[in-house]
Amino acid sequence: MDDTTPGSHSSRLVVIGGDAAGMSAASQARRLKGPGELEIVAFERGHYASYSACGIPYWVGGEVTGPEELIARTPEEHRARGIDLRMRTEVTEIDVAGQRVRARDVESGAESWTPYDHLVIATGARPIRPDMPGADASGVHGVQTLDDGRALLDTLARARGRRAVVVGAGYIGVEMAEALINRGYEVTVVNRGREPMSTLDPDMGRLVHRAMEGLGIRMVNDTEVTEVRTDAEGHVRAVVTPDAEYPADVVVLGIGVRPETSLARAAGLPLGEHGGLLTDRAMRVRGHENVWAGGDCVEVLDLVSGRERYIALGTHANKHGQVIGTNVGGDYATFPGVVGTAVSKVCDLEIARTGLREKDAHRAGLRFVTATIESTSRAGYYPDASPMTVKMLAERRTGRLLGVQIVGREGAGKRVDIAAVALTAGMTVDQMTALDLGYAPPFSPVWDPVLVAARKAAKAVRDS
Amino acid sequence: MDDTTPGSHSSRLVVIGGDAAGMSAASQARRLKGPGELEIVAFERGHYASYSACGIPYWVGGEVTGPEELIARTPEEHRARGIDLRMRTEVTEIDVAGQRVRARDVESGAESWTPYDHLVIATGARPIRPDMPGADASGVHGVQTLDDGRALLDTLARARGRRAVVVGAGYIGVEMAEALINRGYEVTVVNRGREPMSTLDPDMGRLVHRAMEGLGIRMVNDTEVTEVRTDAEGHVRAVVTPDAEYPADVVVLGIGVRPETSLARAAGLPLGEHGGLLTDRAMRVRGHENVWAGGDCVEVLDLVSGRERYIALGTHANKHGQVIGTNVGGDYATFPGVVGTAVSKVCDLEIARTGLREKDAHRAGLRFVTATIESTSRAGYYPDASPMTVKMLAERRTGRLLGVQIVGREGAGKRVDIAAVALTAGMTVDQMTALDLGYAPPFSPVWDPVLVAARKAAKAVRDS
Numbered sequence: 006m007d008d009t010t011p012g013s014h015s016s017r018l019v020v021i022g023g024d025a026a027g028m029s030a031a032s033q034a035r036r037l038k039g040p041g042e043l044e045i046v047a048f049e050r051g052h053y054a055s056y057s058a059c060g061i062p063y064w065v066g067g068e069v070t071g072p073e074e075l076i077a078r079t080p081e082e083h084r085a086r087g088i089d090l091r092m093r094t095e096v097t098e099i100d101v102a103g104q105r106v107r108a109r110d111v112e113s114g115a116e117s118w119t120p121y122d123h124l125v126i127a128t129g130a131r132p133i134r135p136d137m138p139g140a141d142a143s144g145v146h147g148v149q150t151l152d153d154g155r156a157l158l159d160t161l162a163r164a165r166g167r168r169a170v171v172v173g174a175g176y177i178g179v180e181m182a183e184a185l186i187n188r189g190y191e192v193t194v195v196n197r198g199r200e201p202m203s204t205l206d207p208d209m210g211r212l213v214h215r216a217m218e219g220l221g222i223r224m225v226n227d228t229e230v231t232e233v234r235t236d237a238e239g240h241v242r243a244v245v246t247p248d249a250e251y252p253a254d255v256v257v258l259g260i261g262v263r264p265e266t267s268l269a270r271a272a273g274l275p276l277g278e279h280g281g282l283l284t285d286r287a288m289r290v291r292g293h294e295n296v297w298a299g300g301d302c303v304e305v306l307d308l309v310s311g312r313e314r315y316i317a318l319g320t321h322a323n324k325h326g327q328v329i330g331t332n333v334g335g336d337y338a339t340f341p342g343v344v345g346t347a348v349s350k351v352c353d354l355e356i357a358r359t360g361l362r363e364k365d366a367h368r369a370g371l372r373f374v375t376a377t378i379e380s381t382s383r384a385g386y387y388p389d390a391s392p393m394t395v396k397m398l399a400e401r402r403t404g405r406l407l408g409v410q411i412v413g414r415e416g417a418g419k420r421v422d423i424a425a426v427a428l429t430a431g432m433t434v435d436q437m438t439a440l441d442l443g444y445a446p447p448f449s450p451v452w453d454p455v456l457v458a459a460r461k462a463a464k465a466v467r468d469s
Numbered sequence: 470m471d472d473t474t475p476g477s478h479s480s481r482l483v484v485i486g487g488d489a490a491g492m493s494a495a496s497q498a499r500r501l502k503g504p505g506e507l508e509i510v511a512f513e514r515g516h517y518a519s520y521s522a523c524g525i526p527y528w529v530g531g532e533v534t535g536p537e538e539l540i541a542r543t544p545e546e547h548r549a550r551g552i553d554l555r556m557r558t559e560v561t562e563i564d565v566a567g568q569r570v571r572a573r574d575v576e577s578g579a580e581s582w583t584p585y586d587h588l589v590i591a592t593g594a595r596p597i598r599p600d601m602p603g604a605d606a607s608g609v610h611g612v613q614t615l616d617d618g619r620a621l622l623d624t625l626a627r628a629r630g631r632r633a634v635v636v637g638a639g640y641i642g643v644e645m646a647e648a649l650i651n652r653g654y655e656v657t658v659v660n661r662g663r664e665p666m667s668t669l670d671p672d673m674g675r676l677v678h679r680a681m682e683g684l685g686i687r688m689v690n691d692t693e694v695t696e697v698r699t700d701a702e703g704h705v706r707a708v709v710t711p712d713a714e715y716p717a718d719v720v721v722l723g724i725g726v727r728p729e730t731s732l733a734r735a736a737g738l739p740l741g742e743h744g745g746l747l748t749d750r751a752m753r754v755r756g757h758e759n760v761w762a763g764g765d766c767v768e769v770l771d772l773v774s775g776r777e778r779y780i781a782l783g784t785h786a787n788k789h790g791q792v793i794g795t796n797v798g799g800d801y802a803t804f805p806g807v808v809g810t811a812v813s814k815v816c817d818l819e820i821a822r823t824g825l826r827e828k829d830a831h832r833a834g835l836r837f838v839t840a841t842i843e844s845t846s847r848a849g850y851y852p853d854a855s856p857m858t859v860k861m862l863a864e865r866r867t868g869r870l871l872g873v874q875i876v877g878r879e880g881a882g883k884r885v886d887i888a889a890v891a892l893t894a895g896m897t898v899d900q901m902t903a904l905d906l907g908y909a910p911p912f913s914p915v916w917d918p919v920l921v922a923a924r925k926a927a928k929a930v931r932d933s
Contacts, residue, residue, distance in 0.1 A: 073848040320908035329550050348907030386538040422887045422906045430894030442886045443812035444784035
């Protein structure tokens with residue numbers, strides 16, 4: 006059975022994926038065009054739409070009481086705004102030439118084609134599952150969706166012991182380590198890299214490593230999980246590496262995600278080197294006038310290196326959706342790109358980065374200097390001034406800021422925004438030394454740590 | 470008696486004023502030139518040098534235990550680095566044509582001339598004392614110097630009652646109100662403006678007003694103190710306004726400061742409309758090759774309005790000193806100007822501003838739109854997410870950011886740095902909507918409050 010084609014007076018927007026990018030696009034298009042002008046149909050294969058996946062670690066950790074707190078807008082609320090959101094309905098094919106998608110009701114298996122005038126692909130990401138024995142055992146969990154979060158909490162409620170192994174030490178890995186510590190678990194993090202947080206240079210990751218150990222987290226670096234061992238009932242029992250075996254009552258996989266672009270690939274749409282969809286600045290899929298894409302399934306332009314990157318992050322997904330909805334709604338907006346800002350925390354340790362790491366700069370063919378300084382979050386004499394390490398990369402000769410990494414306690418993380426704006430503006434580190442940043446003893450030393458780093462980096466540029 | 474003239478092999482730098490700007494200049498010049506090349510003499514009329522005046526409210530409030538914590542470097546430490554810092558020695562005349570200054574030993578009254586090759590004027594600011602009966606009574610205190618702080622603490626130790634009146638509701642006024650609340654005082658703030666914090670627009674000052682009242686501070690706006698009444702021993706007893714009388718055991722004056730430029734004025738050096746010294750970008754006094762000035766005695770270029778402003782703030786003084794010392798030391802540095810960033814707090818309320826207020830924009834002949842939004846410091850579902858109000862001004866037509874004001878709790882204040890960098894870079898509010906700011910639920914909603922304000926301001930620009 007086919008949906009009816011759009012009436013002569015209205016066009017139809019079809020959205021694949023009911024989370025941040027897709028529903029932001031739908032909502033913004035709806036703000037600009039009423040139901041008489043634009044029909045909006047959105048397909049979501051899961052049980053939840055419009056939720057904050059970034060909040061899952063805090064739900065698991067107990068800071069957030071239930072999944073409903075993570076839901077920005079319910080399906081009913083979307084429908085009340087004139088968005089025909091169809092839950093548990095999976096799109097199985099995009100027919101670009103025919104301007105239609107085929108969708109299947111997950112419960113009944115019934116399939117039908119829906120024609121579109123505009124298509125938004127917001128299929129998100131899928132977690133990387135290691136290819137090894139036991140990877141799908143009971144008690145092994147990803148934390149990508151609210152369904153994943155609920156399954157993990159069920160395992161924790163039934164677990165016989167209190168030993169957790171987290172595989173991967175990126176931001177999901179460290180956030181899940183914190184969540185499990187908060188749940189009273191004995192936590193081991195097994196990590197392929199030299200240090201945790203491979204989004205930082207290893208010298209800065211080392212600071213995270215030490216802080217995690219200080220929190221009682223066992224950190225095992227430079228190794229690979231080769232097997233998940235199970236008991237007689239098929240439940241996880243231990244995680245095995247080439248050198249050791251770590252008993253585990255629960256295993257959390259935090260080894261990253263890949264763009265979910267199998268539909269797009271099958272439809273012949275352009276994918277980049279990281280497997281994400283390629284778009285123009287208006288978030289239109291390259292070469293396709295009426296196909297748009299955003300969120301965790303697209304690659305984005307890195308404004309610092311000038312190359313495409315893959316970054317799965319809710320804040321980008323929301324911006325993409327906003328831009329797409331504005332354009333589909335007949336107005337104009339663009340997403341110029343990213344500088345690679347990310348911030349996370351493990352207990353009271355704040356970890357932030359923006360721009361290029363040393364290896365990114367090498368890869369982009371850039372010659373650079375680095376400067377690392379230690380300072381404090383407040384004036385040294387003010388109560389609760391806490392130490393903070395700032396590392397800065399600047400291009401040789403030009404002095405252009407290339408990247409900043411910050412590790413510290415309260416007040417460290419969001420300081421990275423200073424560098425994010427400076428990177429966007431193409432500032433040099435010398436220009437940054439004169440920035441008029443907020444100063445008062447409870448907020449900053451008289452020289453903000455970012456300024457101290459900029460001064461040292463500017464000197465390194467002059468001396469290079 | 471005259472000092473010996475500098476020897477043939479070295480030149481002499483004379484610094485007037487031993488606090489942030491002066492001693493930063495001296496220290497930086499010393500880093501670049503050894504004592505064989507450059508002799509450095511610095512005169513300070515007070516008992517302390519190189520201290521954080523911004524820390525005085527926290528000393529009075531008890532967060533900082535003693536004045537020694539506020540001293541960045543002692544006179545002995547300066548001397549050990551080859552800086553001849555002469556305490557309790559007041560410069561009484563600058564002879565620009567003769568390249569010499571006359572200084573008087575405050576204790577002995579002895580005077581002598583000291584010749585210079587380079588002169589740094591860092592005479593700071595003097596607090597505005599209202600011209601009214603009782604303004605100099607015992608128990609009435611400014612909080613400009615460490616000596617002031619000590620005198621105020623002596624009064625508090627001896628005070629018979631616990632009623633304090635703070636005159637003025639700028640950042641010193643609100644910080645002193647907090648300090649006195651922390652000391653267990655019943656605090657009344659008497660303020661000439663419509664709302665406290667006249668560095669904000671009144672609609673934002675209103676939020677500070679309400680929060681101060683919530684803290685138990687009595688806030689009296691729109692009035693003027695006409696008299697300070699004293700008891701038989703000449704100690705303060707009450708503060709009088711046209712409408713009322715406020716009993717007081719101690720009075721703190723926080724009605725602002727003026728540049729201390731009487732020496733410079735007498736020497737015929739160029740002063741601006743706010744009474745501060747005028748310099749070029751290298752911090753050289755205009756028209757004088759070897760006379761430099763920095764800190765609270767100079768006017769600075771406002772990069773947003775293109776006009777000179779007067780801002781007494783330690784962070785600028787330190788930068789000025791650094792720039793002067795670099796230039797005197799034979800290298801090159803400039804201070805390009807300010808955007809007017811300031812941050813302060815009263816108990817857990819954070820107050821921040823940068824750029825132009827509505828009246829500054831009017832005065833500069835700019836047409837503008839405003840946007841005010843409410844958001845939260847963290848994702849709404851994350852524990853301790855606290856409300857935050859952000860007001861943004863943008864120029865009509867161009868959409869250029871003109872100013873930002875933020876009032877909120879933890880995490881509000883330093884967010885103003887995002888706007889400070891954007892102002893420096895000349896960004897439009899539309900460009901700001903795409904800024905790649907740090908996002909994770911413990912740090913920010915998925916749309917940072919600054920981005921929410923930028924979106925609303927961008928819409929206001931389009932609609933204007």
